[in-house]
Amino acid sequence: xxxxxxxxxxxxxxxxxxxxxxxxxxxxxxxxxxxxxxxxxxxxxxxxxxxxxxxxxxxxxxxxxxxxxxxxxxxxxxxxxxxxxxxxxxxxxxxxxxxxxxxxxxxxxxxxxxxxxxxxxxxxxxxxxxxxxxxxxxxxxxxxxxxxxxxxxxxxxxxxxxxxxxxx
Numbered sequence: 001x002x003x004x005x006x007x008x009x010x011x012x013x014x015x016x017x018x019x020x021x022x023x024x025x026x027x028x029x030x031x032x033x034x035x036x037x038x039x040x041x042x043x044x045x046x047x048x049x050x051x052x053x054x055x056x057x058x059x060x061x062x063x064x065x066x067x068x069x070x071x072x073x074x075x076x077x078x079x080x081x082x083x084x085x086x087x088x089x090x091x092x093x094x095x096x097x098x099x100x101x102x103x104x105x106x107x108x109x110x111x112x113x114x115x116x117x118x119x120x121x122x123x124x125x126x127x128x129x130x131x132x133x134x135x136x137x138x139x140x141x142x143x144x145x146x147x148x149x150x151x152x153x154x155x156x157x158x159x160x161x162x163x164x165x166x167x168x
Contacts, residue, residue: 003051003059003097010035010076012052012059018043020050020061022076038074038081049093049107053100057126058084060105062093069093071107073122073129085129090118094142100126102150104168110140110157117141119155121168135166 004011013021013034018041021034028035040047040063049062049071059081060073069089074081092111098104105125110117117140123132139159146153146168153166 001048001050005052005054005056007054010052010056012050012061014047014050014061016046018045018047018063020047020059020072020074022052022056022059022074022081024056036074036076036079036081038072038083040070040072049096051096051098051105053098053125055100057100058098060096060098062089062096062107064092064111067091067111069109071096071105073105073125084125087120087122087129087131089120091115091140094140095144097144097146098125099146099148099150101148102146102168103127104132104146104150105129106144106146106153106155108141108144108155110137110142113140113158115140117157119144119153119164119166121153121166132168133166135164137162137164 022036144155
């Protein structure tokens with residue numbers, strides 16, 4: 001999984017063995033490799049969901065933890081990223097997105113098919129991150145997106161292909 005800032009200045013990538021990476025595009029062109037790496041302490045699997053803040057101030061990665069999971073919001077100012085906050089999810093997380101201008105991060109979770117999922121919205125990700133709201137879906141949830149102005153969130157669910165629209 002990859003996520004690039006709209007400016008193209010930075011991007012994040014998911015890796016194996018509980019690691020995910022932050023790249024600065026200008027540096028990557030001259031010396032390929034991450035500017036910052038974060039290893040999830042309890043993670044030994046692949047990081048499937050990643051997101052990068054538009055301003056490069058943070059990046060996030062998701063990890064499955066048995067039937068649940070977590071999202072790790074990280075500060076990339078050093079070669080070894082610094083954990084800002086860990087957010088637990090009720091099910092395996094499938095997607096994460098960040099809108100740093102609005103101070104928001106959104107997550108979709110759920111697995112396996114036929115089981116409930118959730119959408120989560122977190123606020124103040126640049127200062128004191130906390131969950132703003134959660135919404136349970138009748139089946140696993142996959143994509144989630146935050147509008148550019150930070151006022152709305154949309155998410156998709158496998159029941160039977162529903163799309164949900166929320167006020168942030």
